[in-house]
Amino acid sequence: MMAFFQSPHGLVFAILGAALVTLLPGIGSATGVGMVGEAAAGVTTEDPSKFSKLLILQLLPATQGIYGMLTSFLLLSQLGIIGGTPVEITIIKGLAYLFSCLPIAIVGYFSAIKQAKTSAAGVSLVAKRPDQMSKGMIFSAMVETYAILALLISILGNSGIANINF
């Protein structure tokens, strides 16, 4: 059993981690940006002058996709897949990379959708009271906190794993 975990095929799991960390927050952000975009289009139909204010609200749930891409980029660089020679790692190390990617992969997906709902509520706020737009942004940005925390853990975890000899 131990021999299996120490076999040098861990790159597969690390790449799976990189794929998940790109996919899940990316899907969450695309869904969220689309949802806020629909709401923003509704307000713009009635009042086109609010376009620029609404665009900022629409962009807020896009960040999780960027965090996922960033984590994935750093991991792929670390593994030598981007700009170098792919390293050979054990299965246990590959699994460690995979688990380390999960915080931003999962939190990124759900927080993007939750943030989109808050942003859609912010769109309604702008529709009725355009002067209160900054408050709508703050409400939505609060959700971002948890995506940032998950991003930090994933990035710190990945760089820590690199220095461990499994």
Added chain:
Amino acid sequence: MKETDYAYAVARVRSNENSFLSRQELDSLLAAPDCETCLSRLSGKGWGEPGTTVSDEGVIIDAQLKKLWSFIDEISPDRAVFDSLRIPNDYHNLKAVIKAFINGERPDRFIIRPYTVEPDTIVEAIKERNYSLLPAHMREPAEKAFYTLLEQRKGQLCDIIIDRASLEAALENAKQYGGILRQLAELNILKANINSAGRCAAQKKPANFIEKVFAEGCAKPDTASLRAAALAGTDSIIELLHTVDPKLEQALQEDGIEGFDKACDDMSIRILSRSRYTPLGIEPLVAYIVAAENEIRNIRLILTAKRNGISAERISGMLRDVF
């Protein structure tokens, strides 16, 4: 449908909520010297068809209703969701067509919007006695009501058959979507049943008549208790209402049926007010429809009062809150 599918529709509704008439604007209409001044002020606010001068209150009200429902149809991802709000109009139109047919009149001026069944289809169904042209829920009541009025000449019973079927069909439709639509449909049944119970008790109607009156579907109070209360008298109805909501009981006891109706309307406004804080889903749309219809009702009241020289003070208390 998911609540997020309504993001576009909710945003458009939120934008349009700003164009509701404020209390000050309603007060200024109340203070206007005559109906024509009101109509011209309403035209200035975008009421009626754009670019036309309106001199008839019926035209401006019809145009506003048409505008409301074409807006809802345009933005809503699924038109059928709001059928429970349109079904009562179908039954009103059915009643109008039956009565017009029996009296040898044209029903056009009695038809109201919005509807789910084309009035021409109702006319044809009644004319040809081909009830299969109507939706399934409407066939039996249409046949019964037509027979009751044509053969038995019982106008009140004809109204009861149609009104009861209308309430039950609206609730049945609302049950598919639940939430706010179901709550409103149940409240409508409660309001109509208590009103009917009050009338039956006042007119000392016999048990076989009372049996046909109440719409089914409202858990509290159930129809058996309502029948018993209507037979026993007004005090029993008030007592029965205590089990539903003490506020409604108090309103009926202190201000009679008018007070009870107002308490029911206030209750529906409370249900709708919660949707103010709902960011997505059908609730904001339903709240918008009800608020817009209440506004139209208020304007109709003001215009009718102005046309008939009724004082502003008398009307002011009758205006419903606009969400």
